[in-house]
Amino acid sequence: MMRLLVATTNSHKVREIRQLLDNPSLELVTLADWPNLRAPEETGRTFAANAREKALYYAAATGELTVAEDSGLEIDALGGAPGVESARFGGADAGYPRKFALIYDALRARGLSTSPARFVCALALARRGDVLFETRGIVEGTIAPEPKGSGGFGYDPIFFYPPYCLTLAEAGDAKAAVSHRGNAFRALKEFLEGTRGLGD
Helix, strand or coil: CEEEEECCCCHHHHHHHHHHCCCCCEEEEEHHHCCCCCCCCCCCCCHHHHHHHHHHHHHHHHCCCEEEEEEEEEEHHHCCCEHHHHHHCCCCCCCHHHHHHHHHHHHHHCCCCCCEEEEEEEEEEEECCEEEEEEEEEEEEEECCCCCCCCCCCCHHHEEECCCCEECCCCHHHHHHHCHHHHHHHHHHHHHHHHHCCCC
16 A cells, blocks of 8 residues: 655645545545644745645655645736746735636736636655656646636636636536646556556
8 A cells, every 4th residue: 555645735636636546555645634734935936846845845744755736827918827826816815706806807908808828737746855756737728708617626717628618617527637637647646556556
């Protein structure tokens, strides 16, 4: 049995990751098991740098094989914003309706109602001081003219995925097949199964 720490406190992400990494030979634990462990300051300017920083930090602090990810939304018309600031966009206390309003305001200021956009997920796997695996998942789409859908979480209601003709918040279970996080964690699962026999 392999034990893997998923370094997040986001319950929505934990639920997605559990489904993506589902394997009877893999025991997943989360940061809920270390309630007094303080989160590191994210100083990286790229998703990959932040994922690597978090994976190394939590692996060293807990002694566990650790996977960490950093993800967010890049909007072409806004120069890639909110990017690595996706979770903090609009301020630490801003809810997603506020974040959506700020994005639409910024697009309107440029005479636009939509823009090409993508979700990015960078993932790093670490043990002690070593990064063992890194990957990146991307899903391309556009900003929806207005938020739609009650599923998913985060920016999903404003992210329109053209092949589905739906936002990811409307896509239900089909989201995992194409999502940035799905792509990244499927690559991790393949790596773990190939290197440690999880598929046995």
